[in-house]
Amino acid sequence: MTQPTRAPVDAATSPWPALWAMVIGFFMILVDNTIVSVATPAIIEDLQTDYNSGIWVTSAYLLAYAVPLLVTGRLGDRFGPKRVYLVGLAIFTLASLWCGLTDSIGGLIAARVVQGVGASLITPQTMSVITRTFPAAKRGSAMALWGATAGVATLVGPILGGVLVDAAGWEWIFFVNVPVGIVGFVLAMRLVPTLETHAHSFDWLGVALSAAGMFLLVCGIQEGERYDWGTIAGPVSVPLLIGVGVLVLGLFVVWQSRVRTEPLVPLGLFRDRNFSVGNLGIAMVSLAITAMSLPFMFYAQGARGWSPTEAALFMAPMAVVLLALSPVVGKLSDRVHPRILTLVGFGTAAVAMRWLGSLVDPTTPGWQLLLPMALFGVSNAFLWAPLSATATRNLPLASAGAGAGVYNTTRQVAAALGSAAVAALIGARLSANGLDGDAAAFQSAGGAAMPAQVADAFSRAMSEAFWLPTIAFVVGLVVVLFFERPRHQGAPPATAASARATAEPATPPAA
Missing domain, CATH: 1.20.1250.20 (MFS general substrate transporter like domains)
Structure with missing residues (x-):
C-alpha cells in the first residue's frame, strides 16, 4: 500500500x-x-x-x-x-x-x-x-x-x-x-x-548484520594506524576487527540473496551495470581525495610553516573551478555518454595529483601549487555529477533510498580506507627518508616550519605519498570504461531491456 x-x-x-x-x-x-x-x-x-x-x-x-x-x-x-x-x-x-x-x-x-x-x-x-x-x-x-x-x-x-x-x-x-x-x-x-512511501517489510537480521559488519570494518580501518595495525586491547587486534567485519558483511550479502520477504539492499540493483560502475567510481574518488588532503596539509603546515587556515586556502582554486564548471558538466551529463565525461575527470585528476606531488618541495613558490589545484577542480566537476547521476538514473523509485544508502556507504567507507592507507604510507615513507614514522612525527607537521634539512626529507616523503591518490584515479580511469549509454540517451535495445529488468523489484513485495 x-x-x-x-x-x-x-x-x-x-x-x-x-x-x-x-x-x-x-x-x-x-x-x-x-x-x-x-x-x-x-x-x-x-x-x-x-x-x-x-x-x-x-x-x-x-x-x-x-x-x-x-x-x-x-x-x-x-x-x-x-x-x-x-x-x-x-x-x-x-x-x-x-x-x-x-x-x-x-x-x-x-x-x-x-x-x-x-x-x-x-x-x-x-x-x-x-x-x-x-x-x-x-x-x-x-x-x-x-x-x-x-x-x-x-x-x-x-x-x-x-x-x-x-x-x-x-x-x-x-x-x-x-x-x-x-x-x-x-x-x-x-x-x-x-513523496509516496512504500510498504516495505523491514529486514531486522539484515539491519543487525550490516550494522555490525560496517562498525567492525570502519572502526578497524580508522583505528589501524593509531595501533600500528596490531593489538588494541587484550585479544582484540586491528586485523581481527577488519577480518570479522568482512566476514559479517559477507554473511549479510548471502542473507540478502536469500531473504524471503524484502532485503535491506535489493541485490537486483547491481544488475544495472552503471549503478555498479558508479559505486566503484565514487569509491576511487572518495579514497583519493582523502588520501591527497593529508600529505598536502602535513607538507604545508610542517615543511612550509603555514597556518591551518593558510594551508586550506591553497585548495580554494579547486572549489572555485568546481563551482564554476559543475552546472555546465551537469547539463552535459544529461546528453553526453558518461564514459566520456568521467574519463576526462579521472584522467585530469591523475595528472593533477602527479603534478602536485612533483611540486611538494620546501622551495616551490606558493603560486605554482595553485595550478594543479585548479586542474583538480576541473577533475572534480567531471566526476561528482556524472558518477552520481549515472549511478542513480535507472533506480526504481521504490528503492531510491536503498540505492542512495549503498552509494553513500561506499563513499564513506572508501574515505575511511583512504585515510588509513595514506597514513600508513606516510609513516613508511617518513621512515624510508630517515625520519621517525610514528604518530609523533605526524603531529610535528604543524606550527613553525621545520629546519631545512628535515623539511627536505619530510617533503620528499609527502611527495611520494601522492602516488596513492594518483594510482586510485588511474584505477577509476579503467573502471569507468565499463559505463553503458543511459536509456534516455538512446541505449541499444539489449541494454535498454536489461535496464528495464533491473528496474523491476528484486523480490516480491511483502504481504
Whole structure:
C-alpha cells in the first residue's frame, strides 16, 4: 500500500526549490566531516585531555555517520525522505548545540555520536529526492549541485574551522550549525514535497548484520594506524576487527540473496551495470581525495610553516573551478555518454595529483601549487555529477533510498580506507627518508616550519605519498570504461531491456 502523494514534476511544480532546501543540511553535515580536524588541538588543550581522546571526537562522528547509512537509506523508502530528513536535521542541530555546551571530552564524544546518527539520516534522502523528483533525462544538473556541494564542503571545513577557532573558540564550530539547521529545517518543511512511501517489510537480521559488519570494518580501518595495525586491547587486534567485519558483511550479502520477504539492499540493483560502475567510481574518488588532503596539509603546515587556515586556502582554486564548471558538466551529463565525461575527470585528476606531488618541495613558490589545484577542480566537476547521476538514473523509485544508502556507504567507507592507507604510507615513507614514522612525527607537521634539512626529507616523503591518490584515479580511469549509454540517451535495445529488468523489484513485495 502507498500513501499520498508524489509531487508531480512539471512547469508548475519545480523540484529545484526542494533540492536547494535540502542542500543546506547536506552541506552542513559534510563540513562537519573535516571542520573538527582544525580545532582538535584547541579542544585537547581546553578540555585537558590527551591526543587519542581528541582524535575520537572525529572518529566517533565518522563511525556513527557511516555505519547506519544502509539502514537510513531504506528508512526513507519506508517512511518518506522528507520525514526522515527532518528528523535527521533536528537531531544533528540539537547535537551541535550539545557539542558546543559540553565541558568534558566524554560528553563531546557522545554528542558527536548523536551528530553522526543525524547526518546518516540526512544524506541518503538528498539523493533519493533527486532520483524521485527529477526525470532521468534532467537529473544531471541536479546531481551536479549535489556533487558540487559534496566537493566544496570538504574544502570549506578546514578554512571555516580555522577562522572560527582563531576568532571565537572551538565551541563555535558547533554553535554555527544551530541557526543554519533551523533555517534548513523551516525551508525543508515548506519546500520539500511529501513523496509516496512504500510498504516495505523491514529486514531486522539484515539491519543487525550490516550494522555490525560496517562498525567492525570502519572502526578497524580508522583505528589501524593509531595501533600500528596490531593489538588494541587484550585479544582484540586491528586485523581481527577488519577480518570479522568482512566476514559479517559477507554473511549479510548471502542473507540478502536469500531473504524471503524484502532485503535491506535489493541485490537486483547491481544488475544495472552503471549503478555498479558508479559505486566503484565514487569509491576511487572518495579514497583519493582523502588520501591527497593529508600529505598536502602535513607538507604545508610542517615543511612550509603555514597556518591551518593558510594551508586550506591553497585548495580554494579547486572549489572555485568546481563551482564554476559543475552546472555546465551537469547539463552535459544529461546528453553526453558518461564514459566520456568521467574519463576526462579521472584522467585530469591523475595528472593533477602527479603534478602536485612533483611540486611538494620546501622551495616551490606558493603560486605554482595553485595550478594543479585548479586542474583538480576541473577533475572534480567531471566526476561528482556524472558518477552520481549515472549511478542513480535507472533506480526504481521504490528503492531510491536503498540505492542512495549503498552509494553513500561506499563513499564513506572508501574515505575511511583512504585515510588509513595514506597514513600508513606516510609513516613508511617518513621512515624510508630517515625520519621517525610514528604518530609523533605526524603531529610535528604543524606550527613553525621545520629546519631545512628535515623539511627536505619530510617533503620528499609527502611527495611520494601522492602516488596513492594518483594510482586510485588511474584505477577509476579503467573502471569507468565499463559505463553503458543511459536509456534516455538512446541505449541499444539489449541494454535498454536489461535496464528495464533491473528496474523491476528484486523480490516480491511483502504481504
